[in-house]
Amino acid sequence: MGFFKRQLPMIIVSVVGFLMIVSYFSPAPFLQGMFTGANEWVQIIANFALVIGVFSLMRAHYIKIKRKEAGYGYSIVMYICLIFMTFVGLALERNIKSGGVFMWMFKWVNTPLTMTTFSLLAFYIASAAYRAFRARTFDATVMLVGALILMIGRVPLGAMLSDFVHQQITVTQIIPGLPEMAGWLLSVPAMAARRAIFLGLAVGIVATSLRILFGIERTYMGGGD
Amino acid sequence: MSGKTHSGKCGFFAVSLTVFLCIAMATVGIGQPGELVLPAEFKAIDTPHDAGKSILLVWSRSPSEETRADKGLEYVIYEATSPEGPFKVEEKAIVGLEDTLCSDAPALFGFSPRHKNFRFVEISQVDEETEEVRQHWYRLGIRDETVTEPVMLDTIVTAKARMNYFMSHRWNTLLVLLLMAGLVLVCIEWAKKHPDLFIRKIPGIDAVDEAIGRATEMGKPIMYLTGYSDIDSIATIASINILAHVAKKVAQYDSRLIVPNKWAVTMTLTQEVVKQAYINAGRPDAYNADDIFFIAGEQFSYVAAVDGMMVREKPATNFFLGSFAAESLLLAETGFSIGALQIAGTDSTYQIPFFVTACDYCLIGEELYAASAYLSREPRLLGNLKGQDITKIILTILILLGSVLMSLHVFYPEQHWLQAIKHFFAAL
Amino acid sequence: MIWHELLGIWLAAGFTLAIYSFLYKDNPAYKLAEHIYVGVSTGYLICIAYWEVIDKKVIAALGQHEWIVIIPTLMGLAMFTRFSKKASWVSRIPLAFIIGYTAGVAAPNNIQGLLIEHSYATINPVLTAGFAPQLNAIIMLLGVTCGMIYFFFSVERKGPIKVAARLGIFFLMIYFGVAYGYMVMGRESILIGRLNFLILDWIKPTLAAIGRLFGG
Amino acid sequence: MNIWERILQIDRRYIFLLIGISGAIPIIMSFSLPTFVTPEVRGVYNAIDALPEGAMVLVSFDYEPSAMPEMDPMAKAILRHIFGRGLKVVGVTLIPYGTGIGEELFVAMEREFNLKQGVDYDFLGYKPGYQAVVLGLGQDLKGSFPKNFYEQDTRTVPILKDINSLRDFDYMMWLHDDAYGGYGWIIYGRQNYGIDIGSGCTAILATGMYPFLQAEQVTGIVGGLKGAAEYEKLMGYTGSARLGMVAQSSIHVMIIGLILLGNIAFILSKRKPKKEPSG
Structure with a gap:
């Protein structure tokens, strides 16, 4: 039994991974077919797994309802919405993409909730910036200056401001305007740092993948040998 | 020297370059701006690193490209199902002067600067109706606004579309992958001996x-x-x-x-x-x-x-x-x-x-x-970090060295090997 | 305006305000919106998963006698063995398949897409025509190498390495600030979208309708 | 605790309130700032304006719902221009979410211009494969989309009668929030089938599109809310984009002001707050 529980999954990981690598380097149709096939298989498995996720969600709310925990009424609402949406989408409407109750729910319930939750970012981005962008240390100051130049330089205000200063004080004309500075910061020093991050990431990702394929790293399977 | 060039192709290009140069000089000498000059060389080769569905037709540039560039000069490919013909009147492909130089497609030909003197076109060998791969024969014509009929080259060429098992243009990825895999394994052994x-x-x-x-x-x-x-x-x-x-x-x-x-x-x-x-x-x-x-x-x-x-x-x-x-x-x-x-x-x-x-x-x-x-x-995993570091050190050195060589290339533009490190990192 | 669209606008406006109420503090309106959201979005996900994957890729394939699709189906079903104590090890097989796939795809793709591509973009002549491009090339090269040195894990930070790593942090900080500033505008426009909806699609038409009602 | 220290430790809910108000007021009051039209937006406008009556325009709706606040005002302004001139539109999308977006826009336009599906416009819908879809459309439109979004046979749809490939379109508008398929429309659509393309994209993506403008692979770029506002200006109306631009500037200035205020307070209070950012 130990073989099926421990070794077999590791063998599958290595074999599947190796085949994927080979198919990356070969144009042979059967390998390419295997690559797309594997991609579809992963999708199919993940979609079956969704049932387990939904089961977990329903169980968590069921426990709340059963124990009549504070706010269990919300869990009942969750149940109603989930069952209603699923019933409409699976049983009532075969063509869910256009018209109908399903798309109406998507358009007037799901989308506004998505957009609104997303838009909370505008508030958070302001409060986080207010708190963190203070000239406390050298590093924090560098961040602050970079953020300010970008924020001012990329709106019309930045251009107007630079033009005004350039016209008033002729000497400042040797200093580039804020939009140019913003563009330069983005394309040179920030790009350099981003590339360094990317190169480090690539090495980290590949090394982690190889550790997994060689069976050196197996913590994700519950660890132990 | 780019590693992508196959020795067979090298020979082919060397020979054709010589022929091309001779003819080019000859035509310049004759200096007849009114006539279209045919390419000196025309060849068919299998497309490298594909699944055996297409071939490449490669020819040397006609000297007329220089003299009659403003006349809408273009090449025409004619196809036949047997060497005897008949070559279909309808053109299989029309090849203009943009993005058709062999040097425009380093994934197929590598980075050798000589490829600037050749043009190519990729031709599918798959029959549209039966979806089967079939061998065809080709002729090359050249024309511009001033002529009604294209001037045809006598050479008839063909090649068999072969299945390739390795995408040769991804050799650099393979090399990096093998290097890192090696480092992972070596560093684990090393770390076992140096746990601290x-x-x-x-x-x-x-x-x-x-x-x-x-x-x-x-x-x-x-x-x-x-x-x-x-x-x-x-x-x-x-x-x-x-x-x-x-x-x-x-x-x-x-x-x-x-x-x-x-x-x-x-x-x-x-x-x-x-x-x-x-x-x-x-x-x-x-x-x-x-x-x-x-x-x-x-x-x-x-x-x-x-x-x-x-x-x-x-x-x-x-x-x-x-x-x-x-x-x-x-x-x-x-x-x-x-x-x-x-x-x-x-x-x-x-x-x-x-x-x-x-x-x-x-x-x-x-x-x-x-x-x-x-x-x-765990020593094994820590050793792995060492492997990551070595990879990064090698990468840093290559980037620095590559930049220095590229700088020298500005002063010695004919020394193409100076671009070798940059070309190694070309994702094609 | 059609009644169901009007209902939709009012519903959407209510949800928008309910979510925004969270900015003040957690409250019943937010809780209600949150639970509805989870229910509806999960229901949506189930339907999409069924129609786009199970129906199109499994049932349709079986209809065309592509029996190979039975293997991933069985692997998918094997995930359910998690509910049994004895057989739960079977679910490791589909998990192993997915992880093998992930690792196998990630390794070469990241070498090509990140490592090779960004190295290629970095290697440029440092000595070029003009002072400005030359300076930029030097700064770029410096930033990339020092940034990489910052990530060294097994090299002690002393001497030149310390200086380089410090310089690397400097470049990273510029990037963080610049990237933050760069993202601000896009985030603002999402809020504008919501405000536009609330004011232009909901409040103003409603006020206009009320005005018509009483103003004759 | 002096005033500066109080400002430093201000409850973040006041910040939220300031942001909300500074965004809402310009929209409520319908403020508008003078809008200057940039050449890249004019590039798209002029290209559409120069099309002969009855010309065919392909529109690809390649953006997700999360980009709708930025993209919808732009898409509406451009579609209004196209339909207002009596041109015909065929819609398509390379991403699954694009179907909902495309359908909704067509429904809105249908009402506004009294259009008829199948005669004045048609929507092909979604097909997976990015570049493969572009290539498929380039070779055989009806073969790669046997049925349109409304489940009709594309061979029987009147508007598609003479449309067999990308070559039969007079212009293409690419509305996108990402470089789907690695700029598949430009690389394959433009280079292989010679279709003229206008790009409409999010502000973040616009920077990355400029090389294509310089290489003349797109006729113009409409970038983000700002681009949409300029397009509305060209069309001669003040829509949500122009109102939104003022609101956006106002929020933007507010955030900058807050950061500056925080720093002034910090310097004046000379007091170290608890939380340090780490790197």
Whole structure:
């Protein structure tokens, strides 16, 4: 039994991974077919797994309802919405993409909730910036200056401001305007740092993948040998 | 010298270059601007690194390109199913002067500068009706606005489309992969002999103990998020590896660990990992599977639910490790508002700034992948970090050297080997 | 205006305000919106998963006698063995398949897409025509190499390495600030979208309708 | 605790309030700032304006719902221009979410211009494969989309009668929030089938599109809310984009002001706050 529980999954990981690598380097149709096939298989498995996720969600709310925990009424609402949406989408409407109750729910319930939750970012981005962008240390100051130049330089205000200063004080004309500075910061020093991050990431990702394929790293399977 | 050039092709190009130069000089000597001059060389070869569906037709540039460029000069390819013909009157392909030089397609021909003197076209050998690969024969014509009929070259060429098993233009990827695989294995052996390997401090990971201790003291739970991506992202796997260490410590400290998941597969894996960690810590009874659950499957409903849970459960510590998208700041700011100590780490470069501003500690990019090894202190994994470092050192040296050579190339433009390192890194 | 659209606008406006109420503090309106959101979005996800994957890729394939699709189906079903204590190890097989796939795809793709591509973009002549491009090339090269040195894990930070790593942090900080500033505008426009909806699609038409009602 | 220290520790909910108000007021009051039209937006406008009556325009709706606040005002302004001139539109999308977006826009336009599906416009819908879809459309439109979004046989749809490939379109508008398929429309659509393309994209993506403008692979770029506002200006109306631009500037200035205020307070209070950012 130990073989099926421990070794077999590791063998599958290595074999599947190796085949994927080979198919990356070969144009042979059967390998390419295997690559797309594997991609579809992963999708199919993940979609079956969704049932387990939904089961977990329903169980968590069921426990709340059963124990009549504070706010269990919300869990009942969750149940109603989930069952209603699923019933409409699976049983009532075969063509869910256009018209109908399903798309109406998507358009007037799901989308506004998505957009609104997303838009909370505008508030958070302001409060986080207010708190963190203070000239406390050298590093924090560098961040602050970079953020300010970008924020001012990329709106019309930045251009107007630079033009005004350039016209008033002729000497400042040797200093580039804020939009140019913003563009330069983005394309040179920030790009350099981003590339360094990317190169480090690539090495980290590949090394982690190889550790997994060689069976050196197996913590994700519950660890132990 | 680019490694992409095959020796056979080298010979072919060397010969054809000579022929081309002779003819070019001859025509210039004759200097008849009124006549179209035929290319000196016309050849068919199998398309390298394809599945055997097409061939390439390659010919030397006609000297007329120089003299009659403004006359809409173009080449015409005629096709036949047998060498005797008949060559279909309808053109198989018309080849203009833009983007058809062999040097425009280094993936097929490599970077040799001589390819500037040749043009090519890729021709499918698949029969449109039967979808079978069939051999064809080709002739080349040249024409411009001033002539009604194209001037035809007598040469009839053909090639068999062969199946290639290796995408030769990806040899650089293969080389890097083999190098890294070798380094991984070598460094493991090395680390077994040198267990006391130096690893620099990673502040975010050093804070893990403090963060868990804090939660225990306050009697509040710890929240751990594996991020936005499913298990198809290596960052998620890295995060699950870190979770194993965190869970073990949580079990030892006797705190509560909450792991809300966005994906069913990560939920399954995180349950497995946490359960095993509790077993390893000798406290299997303390493991509660209901604390590792699926909370919502869509990006912002996940945010709404996790944020709601955060303000209600008030965890003392938040871990955000894995891939994150727009939700990074939505989670971290809510975490800040409840006064949680927050440790974040992500490979999503655009989200790192948000985590840096809103969290107490942030693992930047690669540090996320190093964290598991750092926490485990296992020689095999630490040796692996050494391997990563060696790769980066080699990369740094190559980048510096490459830049120096490229600078020299500015002064010696005919020394094409100076571009070799840059060309090695060309993703074709 | 059609009645169901009017209902939709009012519903959407209500949800928008409910979510925004969270900015003040957690409250019943937010909780209600949150639970509805989780229910609806998960239901949506289930339907999409069924129609786009199970129906199109499994049932349709079986209809065309592509029996190979039975293997991933069985692997998918094997995930359910998690509910049994004895057989739960079977679920490791589909997990192993997915992880093998992930690792196998990630390794070469990241070498090509990140490592090779960004190295290629970095290697440029340092000595070029003009002072400005030359300076930029030097700064770029410096930033990339020092940034990489910052990530070295097994090299002690002393002497030149310390200086380089420090310089690397400097470049990283510029990037963080610049990237933050760069993202601000896009985030603002999302809020504008919501405000536009609330004011232009909801409040103003409603006020206009009330005005018509009483103003004759 | 002096005033500066109080400002430093201000409850973040006041910040939220300031942001909300500074965004809402310009929209409520319908403020508008003078809008200057940039050449890249004019490039798209002029290209559409120069099309002969009855010309065919392909529109690809390649953006996700999360980009709708930025993209919808732009898409509406451009579609109004196209339909207002009596041109015909065929819609398509390379991403699954694009179907909902495309359908909704067509429904809105149908009402506004009294259009008829199948005669004045048609929507092909979604097909996976990015570049493969572009290539498929380039070779055989009806073969790669046997049925349109409304489940009709594309061979029987009147508007598609003479449309067999990308070559039969007079212009293409690419509305996108990402470089789907690695700029498949430009690389394959433009280079292989010679279709003129206008790009409409999010502000973040616009920077990355400029090389294509310089290489004349797109006739113009409409970038983000700002681009949409300029297009509305060209069309001669003040829509949500122009109102939104003022609101956006106002929020933007507010955030900058807050950061500056925080720093002034910090310097004047000379007090170290608890939380340090880490790197």
